[in-house]
Amino acid sequence: MQDLRVPSLLVVLAGPSGAGKTTLARLLITRHPDFLFSVSATTRAARAGEQDGVDYHFLDRARFEELVRTGEMLEYAEVHGELYGTPRYNLDVARERGQHLLLDIDVQGARQVRRVEPEVLSIFLLPPSGTRVVERLRGRGSEDEDELRQRLATAEAELRAVSEFEYVLVNDELEETTRRLKSILASEERKVARLGKEAVERANRLISEIRRALNERGDTL
Numbered sequence: 001m002q003d004l005r006v007p008s009l010l011v012v013l014a015g016p017s018g019a020g021k022t023t024l025a026r027l028l029i030t031r032h033p034d035f036l037f038s039v040s041a042t043t044r045a046a047r048a049g050e051q052d053g054v055d056y057h058f059l060d061r062a063r064f065e066e067l068v069r070t071g072e073m074l075e076y077a078e079v080h081g082e083l084y085g086t087p088r089y090n091l092d093v094a095r096e097r098g099q100h101l102l103l104d105i106d107v108q109g110a111r112q113v114r115r116v117e118p119e120v121l122s123i124f125l126l127p128p129s130g131t132r133v134v135e136r137l138r139g140r141g142s143e144d145e146d147e148l149r150q151r152l153a154t155a156e157a158e159l160r161a162v163s164e165f166e167y168v169l170v171n172d173e174l175e176e177t178t179r180r181l182k183s184i185l186a187s188e189e190r191k192v193a194r195l196g197k198e199a200v201e202r203a204n205r206l207i208s209e210i211r212r213a214l215n216e217r218g219d220t221l
């Protein structure tokens, strides 16, 4: 018998800068084709090695604001002085293809998504310690010292939002975090509330099949 048709999950991964959201999200999608990474739009400049359309859609402010005006953003927020947003189109594509959509966004964005898509699965990622987050951000080498300070200041506000989330993961060892994330997702896929009619229809079909099998043997219930 075929497995249940699992519903498309909308997953928000949030947490302070340097927690490892992007690393974790990217790792998950390279291993699991049933996940689609939601490529955000941003007005910030591309970092060395970042590709337009792959890491972000790099837009100027006028174009970004136009997309907000025309209702094409599922959510958006200003983070560290730049605009970031999730094109609604990403969600349409994921649902059309039956994939899960993984959003790597900030806590302001997570709040907006919760308002418009209440069934969203929200996961908060914590770095293992204060020193490690500073080391990781320095190691990433993508910001100067001023920008780094700004990210650490924003981290405080992000961390205060932890209780708004359903799940929390400490990203110490990457493989272990990935394993835990996968186990959360695997459980969520099987929730009857998410499967909706699919679970009930499957159970009803089994009732009919059992009755038929009994009839064939000349028995009845």
Ligand code: ADP
Pocket: 015, 016, 017, 018, 019, 020, 021, 022, 023, 024, 136, 137, 139, 140, 171, 172, 173, 174
């Ligand atoms: P975020 O997207 O949350 O800002 P990144 O994914 O960019 O964070 O990670 C910040 C830095 O930390 C990157 O250089 C990344 O390679 C590194 N990193 C992420 N997760 C881990 C981990 N579990 N162990 C060690 N380094 C990590």
Ligand code: 5GP
Pocket: 014, 015, 016, 017, 021, 040, 041, 044, 075, 076, 077, 079, 084, 085, 086, 104, 105, 106, 107, 108, 109, 110
């Ligand atoms: P970075 O510049 O390091 O790539 O991202 C900075 C912050 O912006 C991170 O906290 C990241 O999660 C957040 N961010 C990235 N994309 C989006 C988005 O589409 N919407 C919102 N609200 N935040 C985003």
